[in-house]
Amino acid sequence: MTDSPKNDVSVAADEKKIPKAVIKRLSLYSRMLQELEHKNITKISSKELSDLLGMNPAKVRKDLAYFGQFGVPGLGYYVSELKAQIKRILRTDREIRVALIGVGHLGQALLAYGGFLRQSFRVVAAFDTSPDKIGRTFNGVKVMSTEHLEDQIRTLGADIVVLAIPAENAQATVDQVVRAGIRAILNFVPARIVCPEAIKVHYVDLGIELESLSYYLKD
């Protein structure tokens, strides 16, 4: 049952622009497929998968179609195979090296929060400016001074920087990690940061999420 990848399509070839939302959903599918695999479910249809995630089956198929043909008509998708394909697409089939900058409450929570750092992600460094924090270990990660941030990021070969620092220092820190060659930033700082186009920044704005909910409290 584990064979039969039919049409294989490489990820390299696609020069089409993939919407950001598609990538997020791929990530969602990946996690769900993981769960299904864990439950020893071997195959699943786009309908079933979309039901589990509360979305539209055609969307699931279209999302996958950006990258190739992974399904079997009349049957659906093989869970393990699809999971593997998606992980390949997302590049989570290898180790991703994460550097956390800012070990305040949020930073510590991120280090400890299981849902955040899964499988392929590995925190290779944590940085903070506070002497109280430097040298301490949180979840097996030792906090370093930000003094030689740029060099450290480079030396440790970090792929992604997670930014959880006060807004005031954000831009300067971004400039440093950009110089260090970082290409992706997960930004928890509630401020706009400016950096070269080529660098991918995801904003997570917890304040906005809460505040915008308030709108829907109408009677």
Place this chain on the structure above:
Amino acid sequence: MTDSPKNDVSVAADEKKIPKAVIKRLSLYSRMLQELEHKNITKISSKELSDLLGMNPAKVRKDLAYFGQFGVPGLGYYVSELKAQIKRILRTDREIRVALIGVGHLGQALLAYGGFLRQSFRVVAAFDTSPDKIGRTFNGVKVMSTEHLEDQIRTLGADIVVLAIPAENAQATVDQVVRAGIRAILNFVPARIVCPEAIKVHYVDLGIELESLSYYLKD
């Protein structure tokens, strides 16, 4: 940040459907206007505001136009007035009562994180199942047992529930708060939760945010 399936609501007077994204941006404008006001800047054009936020000026104007005419041609917007209007629209001109469920690392971080709980938001309760936590105080909020969750939520008059608990308990907890009359949930649990259409759920999925970044690490 992900979001719940369909369902959208409109503000009382004009029955137009307001896109969710518009509401999020309103929240963003609100915060920026706050900063501007703090800097004693009294007026601002859509161009200036959009530059500060890295977006398109027409979008700013269109967003505001959903709710009325707040600007002055040839001048722009009066910062204080626009801020007040947006706060009125978002209903953040009154106190919003928040209940936090789950005082683990993430919950504690949320309690402590300045960017999260601003001004009009007030945490009226925190709940946890762990006897280690119950009775302790975090950031001035005393942790209660989840035993009488439904009654407590009702009694305290919470408007929004923030969910930061393990995935296993999420659905059961949601059922309880829904029975207690909650109409908005900020969900940090990486699992889909099912609840009545009328209840607004915002998903914040930290794992997905990180994982989807990995896609962009291609050489």
Place this chain on the structure above:
DNA sequence: TCTATCTTGTGACAAAATTCACATACTAAT
């Protein structure tokens, strides 16, 4: 008051994302 200069608010347009719907292709069961 007049004029030059802004900037809004919005209709028209464009782009993007989602959903529909169906030809096609595979399965499974007899």
Place this chain on the structure above:
DNA sequence: ATTAGTATGTGAATTTTGTCACAAGATAGA
């Protein structure tokens, strides 16, 4: 083998979202 049933992959239709461009309103300076 044949057939009934199922589910994919994808053009076409639809909906949603974002951008352009400009008439009209307002300012400010002379």
